[in-house]
Amino acid sequence: MREMGEIWLALEIGNSRLHWALFIGETLYSAWDTDHIAESVIQQLAKCQTLDHLLLAISPPHQKIREENTSSSPSSSSSPSSPSSPSSPSSPPPLLVASVVPSQTAIWQTYPNIRVITLDQVSLKGVYPTLGIDRALALWGAGKMWGFPMLVIDAGTALTFTAADANQCLVGGAILPGLGLQFATLGQQTEQLPLVEMQNFPSLPPRFALNTTGAIQSGVIYTILAGIKDFIEAWLQLFPNRKIAIKGGDRTLLLNYLQALYPEITVRLIVEPNLIFWGMREIVMGDE
Numbered sequence: 001m002r003e004m005g006e007i008w009l010a011l012e013i014g015n016s017r018l019h020w021a022l023f024i025g026e027t028l029y030s031a032w033d034t035d036h037i038a039e040s041v042i043q044q045l046a047k048c049q050t051l052d053h054l055l056l057a058i059s060p061p062h063q064k065i066r067e068e069n070t071s072s073s074p075s076s077s078s079s080p081s082s083p084s085s086p087s088s089p090s091s092p093p094p095l096l097v098a099s100v101v102p103s104q105t106a107i108w109q110t111y112p113n114i115r116v117i118t119l120d121q122v123s124l125k126g127v128y129p130t131l132g133i134d135r136a137l138a139l140w141g142a143g144k145m146w147g148f149p150m151l152v153i154d155a156g157t158a159l160t161f162t163a164a165d166a167n168q169c170l171v172g173g174a175i176l177p178g179l180g181l182q183f184a185t186l187g188q189q190t191e192q193l194p195l196v197e198m199q200n201f202p203s204l205p206p207r208f209a210l211n212t213t214g215a216i217q218s219g220v221i222y223t224i225l226a227g228i229k230d231f232i233e234a235w236l237q238l239f240p241n242r243k244i245a246i247k248g249g250d251r252t253l254l255l256n257y258l259q260a261l262y263p264e265i266t267v268r269l270i271v272e273p274n275l276i277f278w279g280m281r282e283i284v285m286g287d288e
């Protein structure tokens, strides 16, 4: 970034929704999620006169899904709270975009001050050309924050494992359908199976179920948890001093279950929803 205290926005375009962060220089001021935004709204953003207008346009209060204020002085302004101290810019702030949805990236190109992060800008070594930028950035962010070797588990639309060794070189990883996707496919692609809603089971379901919904819950949850445990154990055997971080929309649910089933591995997990933003910050600050 050009100035130390400059306001900039980070946007991660995921397959389910958008993930936003407002930075002042190196400091993450707040982070929130929204649904994908219509092209017509994006085209209006260049005309926003103040930061508050812009924030309101990209995340109207009823649309905002999660907000986390990381600044020490919470602001009273509307959602998401904009920083009160630095003066609002007269033109829209720089926007850093990382996207795994190319059609969505395309409609953001009308934004006046946009920079799209691509894989070649992440200093992670040994990447393959089609590696998702979200996986690369989350791994880079986690490794820079807590050190390498690092394994990142992303419990998002897809559940992914992505690892790098002590030389900051990609070891590799794995991709499987995330929790929501597993329930959705069973409900949609079969004649007799219902769509199971995830919010309805905060605690572990019985392993051996005597009804259809229970059987789906058991099958999806216990095999995902066993899979996560197996990947973690394989990772722990690979390197000394290795770390593990977990992010993604299903992280809290999965952590609660993991804690109940495998407390000894759960304590090793670094839980951090903002890994991709730490990765983006590394790239922005590296340019100075």
Ligand SMILES: Nc1ncnc2c1ncn2[C@@H]1O[C@H](COP(=O)(O)OP(=O)(O)OP(=O)(O)O)[C@@H](O)[C@H]1O
Pocket (backbone or CB within 6 Å): 012, 013, 014, 015, 016, 017, 018, 065, 100, 134, 154, 155, 156, 157, 158, 178, 179, 180, 181, 198, 247, 248, 249, 250
């Ligand atoms: N309000 C919500 N809206 C959508 N998904 C949610 C919400 N709260 C929790 N989730 C869970 O989050 C998961 C999606 O995770 P996330 O939002 O991290 O995915 P994503 O948008 O694909 O992002 P990424 O590409 O970074 O994984 C879904 O499986 C869903 O169960």
Ligand SMILES: CC(C)(CO)[C@@H](O)C(=O)NCCC(=O)O
Pocket (backbone or CB within 6 Å): 015, 100, 130, 131, 132, 133, 134, 135, 156, 158, 160, 175
């Ligand atoms: C796996 C997802 C969908 C996770 O968001 C994304 O990282 C992606 O589209 N990756 C491309 C394929 C790969 O990472 O090998």
Ligand SMILES: [K+]
Pocket (backbone or CB within 6 Å): none
């Ligand atoms: K596809």
